[in-house]
Amino acid sequence: MSGWLAIAGLGPGDEALVTPEVRAALDQATDVVGYIPYVARIPPREGLTLHPSDNRVELDRADFALDLAGSGRRVVVVSSGDPGVFAMAAAVFEALERRPDPAAFDIRVLPGITAMLAASARLGAPLGHDFCAINLSDNLKPWALIEERLRLAARAGFAMAFYNPRSKSRPHQFSRALEILREECGSDRLISFARAVSTPEEELLTTTLGAARPEMADMRTVVIVGNPATRRVGRWVYTPRRAE
């Protein structure tokens, strides 16, 4: 079979942040598969079929994409940001693992600018020292594990980037996360809210944990909490490279 599957990251929104590698794969594709708002970023053209699907159907979408590639199509599964960070790549490999013939598929993963790095660039350099990335959604893990991770990450002195901090279906958990962070890091620690970075809806806000409110985040926000040394210089936020 001559079909292939590319799992590609579209970056945070601005087309100037899409890599030439991803652009080339899209140009060669016969099919684009992904969550509705990400597929909406792909301009229609003759010979290209767009397959938008709803949220929370990642495994079905991955299976569908594997089936298309297996039938000889050239398929790009699109994620926003980077496909390997809380996005479609893991889902495709989960689906692949259930197949009798995983080696039969021609698969590539094409990296992209993930949201925390786009946010970090706009803010300055808040991830300039050791850091961690945590998905705050408890769709796929128990909330108790998230709480434990927040505490250990704070004790390790990591700067922290949070994906999916808040949604309508779980309005209270981000409030609880902020409580835990205040306990572990104190009220003066810097926290930044970066919403829809690189799009016309971009909003940036930096404050302290003491002044942070859950409403400052929604599902389009990446939240970055500094480490004990994170500071402001002018309108920027950065974490020094040095630690004691």
Place this chain on the structure above:
Amino acid sequence: MSGWLAIAGLGPGDEALVTPEVRAALDQATDVVGYIPYVARIPPREGLTLHPSDNRVELDRADFALDLAGSGRRVVVVSSGDPGVFAMAAAVFEALERRPDPAAFDIRVLPGITAMLAASARLGAPLGHDFCAINLSDNLKPWALIEERLRLAARAGFAMAFYNPRSKSRPHQFSRALEILREECGSDRLISFARAVSTPEEELLTTTLGAARPEMADMRTVVIVGNPATRRVGRWVYTPRRAE
């Protein structure tokens, strides 16, 4: 003054992984400043002055770039990967903080594909669940802090990406890091060595902590250690999205 400073990420090496945003900044620049091998990636052209400098002079380089921008030049400071991840952005803000007039500078940070995400894409999706990034060099922090972070990160169940795992000047520390990881994670945990990803010298190796040897890494290697659920499927390594 009409000069500006862009702190840009060139990605891991392949020109197809340089964003159009970074390409545009380079096209408009009068000066490119950076570590010798990164500046060597920029094609010379009329009107562009290249300023390569040696390693470990990040603050001097940042000051030099600020001086150039302050004098009206259009300056791009280049890093490999992403400028905000163990690269030049934090150094520029450190230098900026010492200036009497930080707000006078027109600064932008332009994100890039950082090494761990390029490595993750080549390997599959080893960072598909919560993860952390740790710089294993103790140039700017005590080794004891690194050991403590490794232990806490392991206990938090993070997948881990290590930058600068090993150099000639500190040949024994990565060996010690592997010992700690074996103690905390056991011998069967998957570890991947991704060297010079996206360049002609690219090498990928996945093994277990029990079989890992310090010599598998050098300064061009990013090391990724999985979480307890990280597994292989065919030639790929991935971390499932779900955790218990």
